[in-house]
Amino acid sequence: MFVLFVFVLVLATGCSSDNTSESDGRWNHKEGFVVAKENGRVLVVRDRVDNIEAPLNExxxxxxxxxxxxxxxxxxxxVVSVGDxxxxxxxxxxxxxxxxAQASADVIKK
Structure with a gap:
């Protein structure tokens, strides 16, 4: 019985994930790509945009x-430009x- 309990405990621990990581598909907002700039704000998305000239709603x-x-x-x-x-x-x-989403932040061009 004890061995079964340890096995289940190890399995459950190994399958758990940290919600702050990107392993579950969530963006951690640590880096991204600028797709627009206006009035002291920059719009950043997680992944590089193939067609930066596409309409913003797309x-x-x-x-x-x-x-x-x-x-x-x-x-x-x-310092930053669209596409950076x-x-x-x-x-x-x-x-x-x-x-x-919206936030106040410091951005640094990579």
């Missing part, structure tokens, strides 16, 4: 649910869960 539809508007300081806004890969540091980890 890009957002394809990226769903992995898109976020980031309010950034002037330096961050001026960026690292993201969200202030206080606070994300508004609308779609696209």
């Amino acid at each position: 890009i957002l539809e394809d990226a769903s649910p992995n898109a976020i508007w980031l309010s950034v300081d002037k330096k961050g806004f001026d 890969q960026v690292s993201i540091n969200i202030h206080n980890g606070a994300i508004d869960q609308s779609y696209p």
Whole structure:
């Protein structure tokens, strides 16, 4: 009986996943690609966009649910361009869960 209990415990532990990782398909908002810029904000999606010239609504539809508007300081806004890969540091980890999501962050061009 003890061996069966240990086996089930090991199996359950091995099958569990960390919800903060991308192993379950969730985006961790640590990096992404800029697809739009406006009024001190940049729109970032998880994966590179093949056709960056596509209408924004199509890009957002394809990226769903992995898109976020980031309010950034002037330096961050001026440094990045549409198409750039960026690292993201969200202030206080606070994300508004609308779609696209929204947060204040620092972005660094990769």
